Amino acid sequence: MNLTIDDHDIDADVTELQPELVEQARVVLACMRGAELLPQGVANVDVMHGPSLSNSEPVAPRHLLPAPGSHQAPYLLLQQHLERHGVFAITLFTDVSFLAIPEVLLRCQEMYFELCPRERLRFYADENMRKHRPVGPKTFGMLESSLRNPQDKDGIVALELKDGEHALDAPKHLFKVYGRDRDRRGDPDQLANSLCMTFAPEDGLARVRDMAALVRRIAEIFPYRSGCAGFGYQVSRYSSEVGESFAWQKSMRHPQMDIVRSLQDRHAVANNAGKTVNWLTLVCDELLRELGSPKNVEQTLEAPIEWTHLGAGVLFQLGASPGFIDRTRGETAPDYHRLHRLLRPLIERAREQSPWFATGSSDDQAERTDDWFRRFDRA
Structure with missing residues (x-):
């Protein structure tokens, strides 16, 4: 051939x-x-x-097109990039066993379905599947079944629902939970249990109020240690090395873009860290106290940043909608830099605990991983 x-x-x-x-x-x-x-x-x-x-x-959604006669071509190109490669991602991490909070997880799943109809999700996978399969009549009851009648001796609760034309596609819409009570040796698992939801990137703009409301509703009931919501890159498990290299380069250029790597993120966050900052950033009270008194927090931020106490901790909000800058055009994100400076001790832990990004060369994987977690250290 x-x-x-x-x-x-x-x-x-x-x-x-x-x-x-x-x-x-x-x-x-x-x-x-x-x-x-x-x-x-x-x-x-x-x-x-x-x-x-x-x-x-791919073209930008109609509501993103510039007005006739305007000079927004560079910005439109960025929006087209976002439309083609990005997602709006919500990720929360906890150290609480999912088997201890079945009603919370099921409620979070229903909240997701309110904004992403079940019919849109075409494939699923669980802990024992190497590849995604088409959804069937029993798929949407799998989470409840695994929570109500756990069969795994390690207390694993794992389910991924996603869209896409083909099973190998990296999704735009995704609902994923992964929790584990014991590691392979039978000891208490020290990695974070994670809840991840993604939507098409235009939802982060056209439905910004719905996205913010969803994060707030989840944070009110989910016992998070940390979490964030905003634009990001979703890396497919079927092309992780190429995908991570692509996402790393683009995220260094567009630093407000998170990189969603569910398995590696569990290692990075564990039960003591915060992965990154984004449009909406969640930090539990216990971790926040490590950063000092409320007065110290205000002094570190230097300028007002909107925040509110919500559920297990504090929700920081950076602007009315998710940010998206291009460093090659000299653009900056001062609010993101200030919040990163406040949360830097927690993010440094995530950097130290995180598996390296698979950027194609073992010689620079550690350095590039460090660079990504410290990308907001740069002006």
């Missing part, structure tokens, strides 16, 4: 990666074509979100 692959087969953003990863993307594409896994009409593969139609380039 002869396959002809040229540079146009690789998404333009991917060509910014290291050469060996571009080559890896070409190999993946060739394998997919050789196995006839790509549907007719698909010409390129976006390593973050799967196949995209050759004659249907």
Whole structure:
């Protein structure tokens, strides 16, 4: 079989990666074509979100288009990037066993379904599945079943529901829970239990009030240690190395973009850290007390930042809507820098505990991981 692959087969953003990863993307594409896994009409593969139609380039939603005669072309390009590669992500971490709070988890799932109908979620996976499968009649009762009648000796509660045209696609809409009471040795598990929800990025703009209200409703009942909500990159488990390299480079350019790596994030946060800052950032009272008195907190922030006590801790809000800057254009995010400076001791713990980003070269993985957690140290 002869396959002809040229540079146009690789998404333009991917060509910014290291050469060996571009080559890896070409190999993946060739394998997919050789196995006839790509549907007719698909010409390129976006390593973050799967196949995209050759004659249907992503465009910004209508409400993001600039007014006639305006000079918003650079900003529109950023919005197109966000539309193509990003998600609006909500992630909360806790040290409480999910088996101890079944009603809370089920209520959080119902809150998600209020904004993302079940019909949109086409694939699922649990702890024992290597690949996603199409949803079936019993899928949406799996979480309740695992909470009410736990079968796993380690107290694992794990379910992922997602959208996508194909099972391998990185999703826009995702509901995922992962909790574990005991590690593989039978000892109490020290990693964070996580609740993650993602939506299409335009929801972070057009439905900003709904997104903020959802985070607040969840925070009122979920016993979080830390968490955040805002724009981010979702890395597919099926192309993690290429995806993480892409996301790392883009997040360093657009620092308000989180990188959602559910398994690695559990290690980073554990029960004593905060992963990053975003539009909405949650910190429990116990961790916040480590940073000093309320007066010390105000002095560290230097300028007012909106915050409110909510549930187990405090919710910080940076602006009326999620931020999205481009450092290559000289843009800055001073509020994010100030909040990062306040929470830096907690974020440094996450940096030390986090598995390295799989950026394609073992020589610089540790350095790049450090750079990402410290990206708001830069002006």
